[in-house]
Amino acid sequence: MIERQLHLGAFMRPVSLHTGAWRYPGSYPDANFNFTHIVSFAQKLEAAKFDAFFMADHLALLNMPEEALKRSHTVTSFEPFTLLSALAALTSRIGLVATASTTFDEPYHVARRFASLDHISAGRAGWNIVTTSNPDAALNFGLDAHVAHGERYERAREFYDVVTGLWDSFDDDAFIRDVESGAFFDPAKMHALNHKGPELSVRGPLNIARPPQGWPVIVQAGQSEPGRQLAAETAEVVFCSPRDLASGKALYADIKGRMSKVGRDPDHLKILPAAFVVIGDTLEEARAKRAHLDSLVHYDSAIASLSIALGHDASNFDPDQPLPNIPETNASKTGREQVLRLAEQERLTVRQLAQRYGGYSGLAFVGTPQQIADKMVEWLYEKGSDGFNVVFPYLPQGLDDVVERLIPELQRRRLFRTDYSGTTLRDHFGLPRPKSRYA
C-alpha cells in the first residue's frame, strides 16, 4: 500500500503575497515582473519536484487605496497564458496552472488557449476557474457595474460545460495524416458542440486537437456556497485558505462529502490550502524573520487595512502599545475576532498587528523544517488537506529555503516524491484522464 503523500503547488502570481516582500534584505525588488528571475524560480521548483506552478490573475488593478497600491509589488504582472507558455518551453515536468475568468472571457478562447498550452507543455496545463470577484474588472470590460455573484456562478457552470465540450471536438485518434491517401484526419472523429444555453451559444468544433491530458486539470478556489458546489461537481484541485486546521478539516469534509453526493470519487479532487512558509534554524529565528518582513509593510498602508478589519479608525492609537479596547462595530464579526485573537495570542503592539495584518494574515507555518514538516503531516493525516499551495515570504531566499531545506525533510519522511513518476500534471496529482463525451 502506498502511504499518503503531500501534493505541493507554488503560489507564483504574485511571487509573494506578502506586501513587504520586495523590500526584504537580499530580495529581488522586481521579482514579480522579471522574466529571468521567474524562470529560475520555476526551474528550482521543478528540480524540487513540485506538482504545479500556480498563477492567480486579476483583470484590473487590485482595488486598494492608493496609499497601499503605490507600495504594492503586484501592480505590474505578466499575463498568465503568455508567461506559462514561455515557462513551458524552459521546463519539462512541473504543472502550469493559469487562472482564466468565466465572467470576462469567451469559452472558445479559453478552451483554445488551454488546449494549446497543454500541447506545448506535453500535458502540464491546469485551468483555475474563477468568476472574478474584483468589481473594478467589470469597468474594463464594457460594463457599468459588476455581474451579480449568483449569475456569475451560473455562467461559470455553463462555461465549464462548453469548454470541456470544445476540448472533445476531435477524438484522440482523429489525426491519421496518411500521406499516401491524402487523408489528414477522419471527419467521423470530429464533433461540433452546437451548444445553446441560457448564457452561451457556441457551435464548435474547436480548431485544435484534443489536449494530451484529454482535458487540462480543473482547478478552483471559490469557498462560497456555490463555489463549493461547483468544485464538488467539476474541480480536480481546490486551492483554499482556511485559517487553521479545524476550519481546514471542515472545508475538506464538506467538499469531499458533496462529491460523494454527486457520484464522484473523493480521491479525484486534491485540496490544497495556501500556506505561508517561513523557515529558520530555530523557531526564534524564523519568527524574527517574519517580524522583520512584517516591519517592512509601510505603517500608513498597514493601519488603513487594520482599521477596515476592525471597523474602527486605528490611526490615532499608539503604535507601540497593545491594542486598546474598542467598541463593537458593523465590521465582519469573524474578521474582527480573528484580529483580536491574533493580537492577544502573539501579544502584538498596534504597529505589529497592523503590519502582520497588512502583510500576510492567512495560514502560516513558521519554524524549523522539522517543525513545519510536523505541521504538514498533521494536516495530511487529520484530513485537513491533501497538500499545500506554498506562499513564499520573499524571493529568492524564501523559495530557496523551501526547496533546499523543507523539501528534503519531507522526502526523508516519505511525505513527498523524490522524482516525478509521470509526465503530465494529471500524473502528478494521480488524476484519471477524462474520456471524451463522444467516446
Next chain:
Amino acid sequence: MIERQLHLGAFMRPVSLHTGAWRYPGSYPDANFNFTHIVSFAQKLEAAKFDAFFMADHLALLNMPEEALKRSHTVTSFEPFTLLSALAALTSRIGLVATASTTFDEPYHVARRFASLDHISAGRAGWNIVTTSNPDAALNFGLDAHVAHGERYERAREFYDVVTGLWDSFDDDAFIRDVESGAFFDPAKMHALNHKGPELSVRGPLNIARPPQGWPVIVQAGQSEPGRQLAAETAEVVFCSPRDLASGKALYADIKGRMSKVGRDPDHLKILPAAFVVIGDTLEEARAKRAHLDSLVHYDSAIASLSIALGHDASNFDPDQPLPNIPETNASKTGREQVLRLAEQERLTVRQLAQRYGGYSGLAFVGTPQQIADKMVEWLYEKGSDGFNVVFPYLPQGLDDVVERLIPELQRRRLFRTDYSGTTLRDHFGLPRPKSRYA
C-alpha cells in the same frame, strides 16, 4: 547613404499555405502542429536574420467543403499567444507577430497579452489587427450571424485607440522600486484611460508596465477600402497579396499616398506581399518541384475549388486535357479571368490547373536563388514592396532552401542584413518608438 534593403517575414501559421505541403517527399506531415519542429523553424529563421515570424489566426475551422477540410494540414494549429510566448523563450532576436481579432476579443485582454509578450520577448511583439472575415467565427462567439464589414472596421478603429491607450497606462519610468522609502511606483505616472465610445467602454489602467517597444508593432492585412484606410492611419507593417508587380505597385502607392494625407511619414510603414518561394538548381528543377507539390493536392478537393472559381462545375471535364471553353457566369470576374490567364500562360491541363489553384495560387517566385533575388530586387526598387512575407512550399526543405540558399544570395547583394543591428522588432523594421499619449 544606406541602400534600400529587404525586410523579410516568415508566414508560419500555417507553416505552409500550400494544401499539399504535408504530403511532399521528405516533409514532416505534422509540421504545422509539432512544437519541436516549429521551434527548429523559428531558430533557423532567426539564424538567417528574418525580421519576423508571423502567425495568421482563425477563430473557427476554415469554412471549406469537408472533401477539402479532411485533407487540410491546417485543421489543428496552436493558438498564437501561447505558441509565440513559448518561442520567445527559445529565441532572442526574431520578431513575433500574433494575429488578434478586434471583432471577437476584448481590448483589455488584447492589450495585456501583447504587453506581456513584449516584456517576455524583450521588445519583439507585433499585433496583426484583423476583423475576422470567416463568418463561421461568429457562431463560436454567441452570435447567429457575422458582424457586417463596415461595423467590424468601425470597431477595429476604436479598438486600436483603446489598446494603444491602455499600453500607455504607466509612463516608461513609473516603476521606481525604492526599497528604502517603500515606494514601488509613482502614482502620478499612472493613467486611467476612461474610454467611452460607440462600441467600447474601458476604464483602465492596464495592470502591466508599458511595453519595452512603447507599443508592439502594428501590423495589418486588410486590402479592402476601409482596410487600406485603417492601415494608412495606424499600421506600421502591411501584409498583402498582390498577384503581380503592377498590382503590388498600385497598392503600395495607394497606401503610402493615404499616409501622407493623414500626416504620417510613408517610411514608417513597411509593405510586405506574401511570396511563395520554390528554389531549384535550375528553373526547370524549381518548376518540377512545384508541379510535383501541386500534384499532391487531392483531385476531389482541387476540382471543387476550381469549380467555385469558374462558377461552373468542372468535375466532368477531362482532367488531362486543356480547359474547354466555358460560358460566362456569375462568378467573380477577376477570379475567373485570373484562372483563365493562368491556364493559358502555363498551358495547364484541367488537372494541373485545379491542383495549382487548390494548392497555392498567389504570387510565387520559382527558380534559382539568383533568379528569385532578381525578382525581389525588382519589387524593391520599383516600389512594389519593402520586402516580403515568405510562404514556404513544404517543411523543412523549402524553408532550408530559403535560409541556406536565397538569404546568402540576398546578403551577397547587400539586399538583406547579415546581422541584426538592434534587439527589438521596431529596430529590425526601422520604426520609431511611439511616445506615450501622456508624455
